[in-house]
Amino acid sequence: MRRILLALAGGLMISAIAASHAKLPAAPPKSDAEKTAEADKAAAAKAKEAEQNTKAQDRAVANNKKNKGIAMDSKPAAGAKSGAKKK
Numbered sequence: 001m002r003r004i005l006l007a008l009a010g011g012l013m014i015s016a017i018a019a020s021h022a023k024l025p026a027a028p029p030k031s032d033a034e035k036t037a038e039a040d041k042a043a044a045a046k047a048k049e050a051e052q053n054t055k056a057q058d059r060a061v062a063n064n065k066k067n068k069g070i071a072m073d074s075k076p077a078a079g080a081k082s083g084a085k086k087k
Contacts, residue, residue, distance in 0.1 A: 030038070
């Protein structure tokens with residue numbers, strides 16, 4: 001019984017090693033229509049991602065300003081001097 005199990009285990013290991021070294025067949029070449037459709041899909045995904053990124057950045061800036069107590073249309077404080085140095 002033990003020999004049978006060892007033979008099965010050895011056979012499984014050999015087949016696993018052989019399967020891992022096997023090569024897959026080459027993919028068939030894509031037609032122009034498939035290439036165009038793939039490029040359009042990629043461009044649409046990139047545009048959507050850019051839009052979502054912009055919205056997320058805007059939310060982050062608004063949240064930062066809100067939590068720091070800075071108004072969205074803030075101006076420098078009246079008492080602050082711009083560019084003037086004391087001697």
